[in-house]
Amino acid sequence: DQQVKQNSPSLSVQEGRISILNCDYTNSMFDYFLWYKKYPAEGPTFLISISSIKDKNEDGRFTVFLNKSAKHLSLHIVPSQPGDSAVYFCAASTTGTYKYIFGTGTRLKVLA
Amino acid sequence: GAVVSQHPSRVICKSGTSVKIECRSLDFQATTMFWYRQFPKQSLMLMATSNEGSKATYEQGVEKDKFLINHASLTLSTLTVTSAHPEDSSFYICSASVGQAINSPLHFGNGTRLTVT
Numbered sequence: 001d002q003q004v005k006q007n008s009p010s011l012s013v014q015e016g017r018i019s020i021l022n023c024d025y026t027n028s029m030f031d032y033f034l035w036y037k038k039y040p041a042e043g044p045t046f047l048i049s050i051s052s053i054k055d056k057n058e059d060g061r062f063t064v065f066l067n068k069s070a071k072h073l074s075l076h077i078v079p080s081q082p083g084d085s086a087v088y089f090c091a092a093s094t095t096g097t098y099k100y101i102f103g104t105g106t107r108l109k110v111l112a
Numbered sequence: 113g114a115v116v117s118q119h120p121s122r123v124i125c126k127s128g129t130s131v132k133i134e135c136r137s138l139d140f141q142a143t144t145m146f147w148y149r150q151f152p153k154q155s156l157m158l159m160a161t162s163n164e165g166s167k168a169t170y171e172q173g174v175e176k177d178k179f180l181i182n183h184a185s186l187t188l189s190t191l192t193v194t195s196a197h198p199e200d201s202s203f204y205i206c207s208a209s210v211g212q213a214i215n216s217p218l219h220f221g222n223g224t225r226l227t228v229t
Contacts, residue, residue, distance in 0.1 A: 004155075032215045043118070043205045043220030044156070051215060089155065095215060098146060102155040 003027045004092050006103035014111050019077040021106050023090035026071065030092040034100070035064060035075045038087045047088075048075070051095075080110045115139055116208050118221030125196055125228055133191045133224045135206030141186035142208035146218065147179075150203040159204075162189040196228040 036044035168181035
């Protein structure tokens with residue numbers, strides 16, 4: 001039972017364009033969502049998070065959008081840079097716990 | 113920024129031996145650390161929650177006698193894979209929360225690639 005899904009295993013984007021990574025969840029108890037970036041043989045690096053009381057959170061080039069009714073969140077990277085090439089994981093949890101449920105990741109490749 | 117250090121980064125061991133993985137919070141104290149496991153091309157799966165000074169809490173399906181966790185200080189948690197078998201080969205990652213707020217994000221170590229031959 002995959003509670004957090006990233007249906008696109010890979011995505012290629014031209015440098016300077018927008019990258020949109022998507023994530024869907026099924027558990028309505030989730031109220032805290034995060035995006036992590038991961039390079040091979042390294043641990044995930046925290047990028048940005050959003051609480052369910054918001055529908056948007058922005059940090060520099062990264063913006064996370066949350067659509068609670070659709071149980072969907074997305075990460076927008078604008079403009080995309082070659083250094084953004086990595087695997088991106090979304091994660092979800094319930095406030096007060098650190099039981100992060102991770103998606104299976106989307107490999108982003110930004111082409112120069 | 114918060115740093116979680118994990119050691120070793122890579123280990124190869126023979127079947128039947130035990131391997132210890134260390135996870136340290138370098139510039140903050142972590143009363144709770146978390147151990148994850150990642151199989152190739154799969155998501156990170158929480159194995160257990162390591163609590164300083166008390167027993168770890170294991171997720172369903174994780175054998176606590178197989179994966180021994182010790183959290184003896186506020187900056188160190190260890191995971192010992194006992195009597196390792198080839199199916200234990202995986203990428204193990206620890207994490208810790210830096211802030212005191214309920215929703216402080218977890219920060220992860222760089223992981224340990226375990227290969228059991």
